[in-house]
Amino acid sequence: MSRVICDQSVSLDGFSAGPNQSLENPLGENGLRVHEWMFVTNPWRMSQGLPAVPETADDAVAGDLMSNAGVGAVIMGRNMFGPIRGGWDRSWKGWWGDDPPYHAPVFVLTHHPRDPVPMQGGTTFYFVTDGVESALEQAREAAGDKDIRIGGGASTVQQFIRAGHLDELHLHLVPIILGAGQRLLENVGDPKMTPVSVIASPTVTHIRYSIERQ
Amino acid sequence: MSRVICDQSVSLDGFSAGPNQSLENPLGENGLRVHEWMFVTNPWRMSQGLPAVPETADDAVAGDLMSNAGVGAVIMGRNMFGPIRGGWDRSWKGWWGDDPPYHAPVFVLTHHPRDPVPMQGGTTFYFVTDGVESALEQAREAAGDKDIRIGGGASTVQQFIRAGHLDELHLHLVPIILGAGQRLLENVGDPKMTPVSVIASPTVTHIRYSIERQ
Numbered sequence: 001m002s003r004v005i006c007d008q009s010v011s012l013d014g015f016s017a018g019p020n021q022s023l024e025n026p027l028g029e030n031g032l033r034v035h036e037w038m039f040v041t042n043p044w045r046m047s048q049g050l051p052a053v054p055e056t057a058d059d060a061v062a063g064d065l066m067s068n069a070g071v072g073a074v075i076m077g078r079n080m081f082g083p084i085r086g087g088w089d090r091s092w093k094g095w096w097g098d099d100p101p102y103h104a105p106v107f108v109l110t111h112h113p114r115d116p117v118p119m120q121g122g123t124t125f126y127f128v129t130d131g132v133e134s135a136l137e138q139a140r141e142a143a144g145d146k147d148i149r150i151g152g153g154a155s156t157v158q159q160f161i162r163a164g165h166l167d168e169l170h171l172h173l174v175p176i177i178l179g180a181g182q183r184l185l186e187n188v189g190d191p192k193m194t195p196v197s198v199i200a201s202p203t204v205t206h207i208r209y210s211i212e213r214q
Numbered sequence: 215m216s217r218v219i220c221d222q223s224v225s226l227d228g229f230s231a232g233p234n235q236s237l238e239n240p241l242g243e244n245g246l247r248v249h250e251w252m253f254v255t256n257p258w259r260m261s262q263g264l265p266a267v268p269e270t271a272d273d274a275v276a277g278d279l280m281s282n283a284g285v286g287a288v289i290m291g292r293n294m295f296g297p298i299r300g301g302w303d304r305s306w307k308g309w310w311g312d313d314p315p316y317h318a319p320v321f322v323l324t325h326h327p328r329d330p331v332p333m334q335g336g337t338t339f340y341f342v343t344d345g346v347e348s349a350l351e352q353a354r355e356a357a358g359d360k361d362i363r364i365g366g367g368a369s370t371v372q373q374f375i376r377a378g379h380l381d382e383l384h385l386h387l388v389p390i391i392l393g394a395g396q397r398l399l400e401n402v403g404d405p406k407m408t409p410v411s412v413i414a415s416p417t418v419t420h421i422r423y424s425i426e427r428q
Contacts, residue, residue: 176407
């Protein structure tokens with residue numbers, strides 16, 4: 001059965017992005033540090049044409065994430081899709097180039113209507129202006145039996161947890177202290193969570209939590 | 215060689231205690247939830263004369279903690295020792311009864327001098343009025359080759375991390391959201407941390423981080 005899942009890398013002090021996000025700095029100051037573990041994995045290096053490095057447990061996790069295997073639809077907030085606020089600049093097609101890593105319909109939460117944007121590799125960006133519940137309904141229809149991934153950012157993830165819609169939260173716990181930024185787990189209510197799997201690499205601890213559906 | 219270690223249970227949103235600590239509520243509102251995992255382990259139940267329950271990975275962790283094995287001295291903040299502020303009420307001898315679970319000298323950071331308080335089971339409370347460095351020096355002398363445990367609370371732990379004195383932080387990551395309280399990992403600078411062991415139980419993820427000495 002289709003689950004609603006979410007993968008988030010967080011610092012040990014709970015930040016999924018740094019402060020002061022901008023076009024130059026989409027993850028905020030120092031926010032890239034939260035994702036650096038991925039850039040030293042073999043799946044990422046292969047995608048960039050870089051030579052292989054010794055394997056770690058992070059490789060399989062990054063490979064799963066990058067392939068988006070088993071995911072039939074993605075939902076993300078507008079800030080994750082792009083840095084532009086207000087009406088659309090229609091030349092903006094996301095941060096990910098011509099072939100985004102989603103390979104599935106992506107529903108972008110926004111207040112500003114826009115026609116769907118088909119990309120290479122199976123990704124099409126749809127723009128949803130009537131809220132989270134509508135996005136979820138459209139994603140369920142598109143995903144069929146496959147999972148729905150909540151991409152981010154933090155406030156979008158929080159909305160889904162708070163509404164009781166998230167079935168699994170996959171935390172990638174990175175042993176750095178950011179000290180400031182966007183906290184992932186605030187304003188989420190008091191969800192009942194259970195760790196269902198833990199993968200420990202030499203740097204990152206990957207914990208999958210199931211969340212009791214409300 | 216003697217290491218400076220610290221065990222802390224934290225909620226998934228980073229709190230080691232709830233808000234509004236008081237005599238009635240030494241861990242703050244909801245703060246006890248962060249420690250509940252320990253109260254369902256067999257070592258704890260045995261200590262309370264309760265019948266055994268099925269074993270989990272939490273049992274060994276709780277047993278190590280409760281025995282304080284390998285620890286030759288403990289340092290704690292005054293608020294962890296008791297709820298009294300200002301000068302001492304000399305009838306107060308900690309939260310832990312006649313036989314505290316430390317079985318070693320305990321150095322309490324305070325601004326108010328007090329004679330040492332010997333307890334049963336090898337615990338003696340010493341009161342250190344000349345700061346963290348002095349407490350650490352006295353603890354090193356007392357501990358010999360054994361480890362020094364930083365007991366807490368959060369602000370004491372933060373001081374030791376910030377000063378570069380903590381060698382290992384053992385986080386017991388509890389899958390609850392407190393939403394408010396005392397954050398463990400703020401004002402700690404940017405320590406270089408590496409996970410050296412992970413133990414996953416059905417509820418808690420126990421991660422040991424080594425910290426590069428500065």
